[in-house]
Amino acid sequence: MKLLVVGAAPFIATPDGWVAYSPLVMEMDLWFDKVDHVTVMAPTSYDKPLLTKPLARQDIKVVSIPAFDMNSFGGIFRMLWALPIIKVKMLIAMAKADHIHLRCPGNIGLISSWMQLLFPRKIKTAKYAGNWDPESPQPWTYRLQKYLLSNSFLTRNMQVLVYGDWPNQSKNIKPFFTATYWEKDKEALHERSYTETIQMVYLGTLSANKRVDYAIELTAELKNRGISIKFDVFGAGAEQAKLKELAVKCALEHEVVFHGNQPKEVVTSALKKADFAILPSKSEGWPKAVAEAMFWGAIPLASAVSCVPWMLDYGNRGLLLDFKTDAETIQAMLSRPKRLRNMSAAAAAWSRQYTLDKFESEIEMLLK
Numbered sequence: 001m002k003l004l005v006v007g008a009a010p011f012i013a014t015p016d017g018w019v020a021y022s023p024l025v026m027e028m029d030l031w032f033d034k035v036d037h038v039t040v041m042a043p044t045s046y047d048k049p050l051l052t053k054p055l056a057r058q059d060i061k062v063v064s065i066p067a068f069d070m071n072s073f074g075g076i077f078r079m080l081w082a083l084p085i086i087k088v089k090m091l092i093a094m095a096k097a098d099h100i101h102l103r104c105p106g107n108i109g110l111i112s113s114w115m116q117l118l119f120p121r122k123i124k125t126a127k128y129a130g131n132w133d134p135e136s137p138q139p140w141t142y143r144l145q146k147y148l149l150s151n152s153f154l155t156r157n158m159q160v161l162v163y164g165d166w167p168n169q170s171k172n173i174k175p176f177f178t179a180t181y182w183e184k185d186k187e188a189l190h191e192r193s194y195t196e197t198i199q200m201v202y203l204g205t206l207s208a209n210k211r212v213d214y215a216i217e218l219t220a221e222l223k224n225r226g227i228s229i230k231f232d233v234f235g236a237g238a239e240q241a242k243l244k245e246l247a248v249k250c251a252l253e254h255e256v257v258f259h260g261n262q263p264k265e266v267v268t269s270a271l272k273k274a275d276f277a278i279l280p281s282k283s284e285g286w287p288k289a290v291a292e293a294m295f296w297g298a299i300p301l302a303s304a305v306s307c308v309p310w311m312l313d314y315g316n317r318g319l320l321l322d323f324k325t326d327a328e329t330i331q332a333m334l335s336r337p338k339r340l341r342n343m344s345a346a347a348a349a350w351s352r353q354y355t356l357d358k359f360e361s362e363i364e365m366l367l368k
Contacts, residue, residue: 001367003035004093006112007103010046011055011062018060022053022264023288027178029056030360031101034367041093042108043067049236051261063089068107079107090115094122099367102126104149105142113148120156125366127176129285131306132162136283159366163286164307179359180264180292181352189297189348190272194337197228200276201298203267203289206237211280211303213239213246214323218278220250221327227334231256232274234267267292274298275340276330280321281305294318294351297344301326317347 005028011020020028032038038060045067065086068079086108094100094115100122102112109126116124126149130142138146149160152170161176162169200219204210212233219231233243233256240258247256259266271277277293278301290300290311300318302308312318319329333340 001035002037002039002096002098003031003101003367004039004041004097004099005031005101005103006041006090006093006108008043008067008106008108009103010043010050010067011040012044012046012052013062014054016054017058018055018062019052020055022051023180025053025055026180026356027359030356030363031367032057032060034364035099037061039063039093039097041065041090049261063093065089065108083111086111087115091118094119097122100124102149104128105130105145107141110141110145113145116158117148117154122157124155124158126158126160128160128162131283131285132164132166132173133306134166134168136305161366164310176286176362177354177359178286178288178291179354179356180288181295182356185355186352189344192275192297192341192344194275194334194340197230198222198276198334199230199232199274200278200301201232201234201270201274201293202278203271203292204235204279204281206233206235206239206243208239209282210237210239211282212243214280215278216243216246216250216252216256218326218330219255220252222330223252223255225327225331227331229255232270233258234260234262234270236260268296271296271298276301279303279308280323284308287311290318291351291354294347297348299340299344299347301330311350313346313350317343317350 009021009024011018040060041063043066044062044064066082068082090112100116102109102116104113104126105128149155149158150170150172152172155172158172159174160172161174165175202212202215206212219229222229244258271293277298279287279289280303284306287308290302293300300312301321302312302318304320309320312320
């Protein structure tokens with residue numbers, strides 16, 4: 001089988017071979033292992049720090065296309081200049097493929113969502129990694145991609161992999177998930193007391209969308225309420241310097257520790273001991289940071305976006321942040337350690353359903 005993958009995530013040539021964003025590589029390795037030939041259509045450069053990992057399979061063909069945005073006049077100009085080239089390359093690659101796999105949403109996802117309409121007989125999948133919630137406010141480009149992909153009259157032979165189980169969806173839509181750990185990774189949960197220093201972690205990029213500033217302010221409020229707490233921040237991004245300043249301003253030099261990007265083993269070690277994992281994002285798709293934390297029994301404190309309420313069983317497997325009374329709620333939760341241990345166990349039991357073993361099995365079925 002000839003597989004074509006089209007997306008905006010860069011595939012970068014290095015002396016060690018092709019590399020890509022580390023979590024993406026974990027998934028792509030499973031797709032690539034199931035087919036005879038692989039073509040990837042993606043940008044091949046990136047000018048910002050990126051946690052990368054070599055692909056297990058290196059005999060892939062990478063068709064380079066330019067990255068662009070439509071947030072500025074220059075970006076629109078580059079898009080108009082590049083569009084004919086992208087469309088021709090995409091047309092040729094799609095015609096040669098047996099299975100077309102789109103990575104959405106995004107600008108390249110928008111173009112590929114249009115171009116796939118020309119191939120109604122080809123078997124296709126699309127991984128929609130954004131928020132599929134029909135009620136959520138989203139850019140018009142995202143709404144258009146969702147319309148094209150879900151319309152079973154326009155888009156044929158397509159399975160759109162979305163996060164969450166949403167009502168009133170077309171036959172194209174398939175509730176899906178992502179995973180980080182294998183069955184063999186499971187081990188007994190760390191015994192938590194919830195009566196000593198509280199360990200809280202954050203995993204992800206340090207961007208405005210993630211609202212890590214709120215997590216720091218919440219840490220300060222919990223400290224002011226007499227709660228001994230340590231907050232470990234894993235990740236890097238544009239907001240890092242500002243967040244460090246905020247931690248100092250809140251007198252949290254000893255409570256908040258910025259670790260930057262760390263290998264999976266280091267992050268996993270922190271999650272195994274953490275009491276809580278916080279993710280106060282404005283928007284998410286399937287927040288892997290939440291699922292990973294739950295796998296090890298760290299109770300998620302997360303904003304009620306996308307499929308997060310479903311993941312947390314509407315408050316039974318974690319706390320849905322309201323950004324008003326969260327410190328008071330957490331303080332009350334800490335007075336009931338037995339309930340917290342039950343919540344931790346429920347979170348782990350749910351997350352441990354979604355292993356890489358199951359993910360690999362699902363991919364095999366999609367490629368048949």
